[in-house]
Amino acid sequence: MAVHRRVRTAFTTVTAVAIVAVLLFPLYWMVNASFQPPAGLLETPPRWLPIGGTLEGYRAALDGQGQALLNSLAIAAGTVALTLLLSVPAAYALSRFRVRGAGVVLFALLLVQMVPGIVMANSLYAVMNQAGLLNTHLALILADSTVAVPFAVLILRAFMVTIPKELGEAAMVDGAGAARVLWSVILPVSRNAMITAALFAFLFAWADFLFAISLNTDDSVMPVTVGIYRFIGAHTADWNSVMATGVIASIPAAVLLVAAQRYVAAGVTGGALKD
Amino acid sequence: MLARVGFLAPLVVYLAVFFGYPLLANQSMALREYTAASFYTGEAPFVGAANYAAVLADPVFGTALSNTALFTVGSLVFQFAIGLALAVFFQRHVPLNGLLRSLLLVPWLLPLVVSGTVWRWIFDQEYGVLNQTLLGLGLIDQGVPWLSSTSMALASVTVANIWVGIPFNMVILYGGLQSIPAHLYEAAALDGAGPWQRFRHVTWPLLRPVSAVVLMLGLVYTLKQFDVIMVLTQGGPANATQTLTTWAHALSFGELDFGLGAAVGNLLIVIALVFALVYLRGLRTQPGAPGSGRRG
Numbered sequence: 001m002a003v004h005r006r007v008r009t010a011f012t013t014v015t016a017v018a019i020v021a022v023l024l025f026p027l028y029w030m031v032n033a034s035f036q037p038p039a040g041l042l043e044t045p046p047r048w049l050p051i052g053g054t055l056e057g058y059r060a061a062l063d064g065q066g067q068a069l070l071n072s073l074a075i076a077a078g079t080v081a082l083t084l085l086l087s088v089p090a091a092y093a094l095s096r097f098r099v100r101g102a103g104v105v106l107f108a109l110l111l112v113q114m115v116p117g118i119v120m121a122n123s124l125y126a127v128m129n130q131a132g133l134l135n136t137h138l139a140l141i142l143a144d145s146t147v148a149v150p151f152a153v154l155i156l157r158a159f160m161v162t163i164p165k166e167l168g169e170a171a172m173v174d175g176a177g178a179a180r181v182l183w184s185v186i187l188p189v190s191r192n193a194m195i196t197a198a199l200f201a202f203l204f205a206w207a208d209f210l211f212a213i214s215l216n217t218d219d220s221v222m223p224v225t226v227g228i229y230r231f232i233g234a235h236t237a238d239w240n241s242v243m244a245t246g247v248i249a250s251i252p253a254a255v256l257l258v259a260a261q262r263y264v265a266a267g268v269t270g271g272a273l274k275d
Numbered sequence: 276m277l278a279r280v281g282f283l284a285p286l287v288v289y290l291a292v293f294f295g296y297p298l299l300a301n302q303s304m305a306l307r308e309y310t311a312a313s314f315y316t317g318e319a320p321f322v323g324a325a326n327y328a329a330v331l332a333d334p335v336f337g338t339a340l341s342n343t344a345l346f347t348v349g350s351l352v353f354q355f356a357i358g359l360a361l362a363v364f365f366q367r368h369v370p371l372n373g374l375l376r377s378l379l380l381v382p383w384l385l386p387l388v389v390s391g392t393v394w395r396w397i398f399d400q401e402y403g404v405l406n407q408t409l410l411g412l413g414l415i416d417q418g419v420p421w422l423s424s425t426s427m428a429l430a431s432v433t434v435a436n437i438w439v440g441i442p443f444n445m446v447i448l449y450g451g452l453q454s455i456p457a458h459l460y461e462a463a464a465l466d467g468a469g470p471w472q473r474f475r476h477v478t479w480p481l482l483r484p485v486s487a488v489v490l491m492l493g494l495v496y497t498l499k500q501f502d503v504i505m506v507l508t509q510g511g512p513a514n515a516t517q518t519l520t521t522w523a524h525a526l527s528f529g530e531l532d533f534g535l536g537a538a539v540g541n542l543l544i545v546i547a548l549v550f551a552l553v554y555l556r557g558l559r560t561q562p563g564a565p566g567s568g569r570r571g
Contacts, residue, residue: 009368009369009370012367012369013369013370013371015364016364016365016369016371016372016375017371017375019361019364019375020375020378020379023379023382023438023441024378024379024381024382026382026390026393026394026397026438027381027382027385027393029393029396029397029404030389030392030393030396033396041402042401042402044402044407044410045407045411046402046404046407085285086285086286086289087286089281089282089283089285089286090282090283090285090286092282093279093280093282093283094283097279097282099279099280099283101287102283105283105286105287105290108290108294109290110555111551112290112294113495114495114547114548114550114551115294115298115544115547116498116499116520116540116543116544116547117499117501117520118499118501118520118523118524118527118536118540118543119298119301119523119537119540119541119543119544120297121524121527121528122301122304122523122527122533122536122537122540123297123298123300123301123304123537124293124297125527125528125533126297126300126304126309126314126533127293127296127297127300129314142293145293146293146294149286149289153286178279178282182282203384206386207385207386207387207388209386209387209388209501209502209505210501210502210524213505213528214524214527214528225386225388225389225502228388228389228392228506229388229505229506232392232395232506239396239402242392242396243392243393243396246389246392246393249386249388249389250385250386250389253381253384253385253386254381254384256384257377257380257381257384261377
């Protein structure tokens with residue numbers, strides 16, 4: 001019986017590993033290609049392992065896309081800052097006070113998440129043009145925040161409603177104002193929810209392609225997603241450097257998965273299923 | 276009281292400026308001849324419903340609509356089915372279970388442009404690993420033009436998008452499965468129910484609310500999917516993968532006719548809104564809740 005069970009467990013484990021291997025194969029293939037010399041990518045049968053690999057692709061990626069990576073970083077950091085600045089006080093108000101119209105705001109936050117990005121791109125182009133912001137980092141920060149802010153407010157509010165009312169009230173009795181309560185009572189306990197909101201704001205902005213390609217034609221402002229897109233158009237043969245750029249552009253996701261896995265999980269399930 | 280309103284006011288102003296105004300501007304643009312010149316001269320003559328008429332009369336409209344439907348339904352069905360199968364599978368006590376499940380999340384965290392780029396290389400007709408493998412196994416005689424043939428491109432793009440969506444479906448459905456009380460399975464097993472019957476009569480009905488949320492969120496996101504298609508095919512060849520989203524972008528930012536682009540965008544809003552209402556109605560009848568996740 002015990003042997004039978006052990007065989008079964010072994011079988012299940014092998015199956016599980018095989019499933020993961022199949023689903024992650026495209027990622028392996030990206031990493032593999034990123035280390036191949038250009039000629040190695042044009043062989044039949046393909047080189048399954050990056051043996052005799054080269055860092056040429058990475059050198060080309062950093063030479064060609066270094067500025068774009070810095071742009072992505074600046075845009076993502078700006079989006080995180082703007083998102084937290086707007087959504088923390090709003091989530092606080094929505095979770096603690098009886099504000100008139102709060103229901104309307106919550107409904108609006110749900111609804112605007114359904115608005116197709118292309119509609120936002122189309123109309124934000126007109127808005128940014130009027131404001132003279134086309135081809136600036138700020139335009140992309142503002143545009144990317146339209147994805148991050150509704151999500152952040154909802155996830156922060158969902159957390160803040162679970163904080164016991166007494167926690168703030170005690171401070172209020174001692175004469176602290178609402179801003180003081182937010183700063184010294186609510187923020188420290190909401191740390192994890194804020195990390196989740198910030199992480200996702202970063203990921204949204206880092207991954208944005210639609211706004212970046214619509215609101216910007218200036219190479220000096222272009223983020224790495226557009227960089228990769230242009231790269232494929234321009235040099236289809238340089239797949240190793242394209243893939244190296246892809247690997248570099250995936251680093252934030254990989255870091256998050258290793259360093260902040262539980263916040264990621266909170267973002268996936270929290271937003272979708274909890275109120 | 277004033278101070279309290281002060282916490283919410285910036286958000287309300289923000290929503291008005293970055294959603295309210297642009298959405299209204301989009302309505303106005305759709306009713307005007309709004310071209311690149313309009314941005315310089317400030318003149319955009321009112322043309323009534325002419326943009327809508329032009330869009331609906333365009334043969335590309337029918338193609339884009341049916342592509343959008345096929346792409347969305349194809350993506351949802353397979354993302355959901357595979358995601359559910361994986362969620363059920365990983366309920367077993369597998370060593371490394373948690374590690375393996377979090378590894379499966381990676382594709383979901385990557386920028387879509389990166390995922391699209393990887394698939395473009397996999398689908399490459401001459402050197403792509405897919406054709407090379409199929410040729411090596413003797414299953415095909417010559418490379419299949421996955422992305423450059425009008426009959427294959429939509430299916431190929433859908434496959435890439437399914438791959439992108441599996442993790443999200445798996446994670447949410449896994450969460451839903453975990454919340455089904457174990458004693459129900461035990462009771463069913465005592466009654467002599469086999470694995471399939473337990474799935475059919477316990478898992479499936481109890482998972483319904485979660486399934487509905489996943490499918491409706493997936494629908495809204497797939498409807499507006501842009502990145503994967505742009506990177507793989509730019510809507511081509513010959514509009515074979517043109518969806519309403521990529522078409523709206525091509526009209527606005529390719530042909531620089533923002534009036535036409537706005538009109539197509541508004542049609543897309545109507546479709547999304549119909550499903551959004553279904554979704555919100557669904558929410559009221561079940562303990563699920565607000566929309567989130569990602570992808571624009």
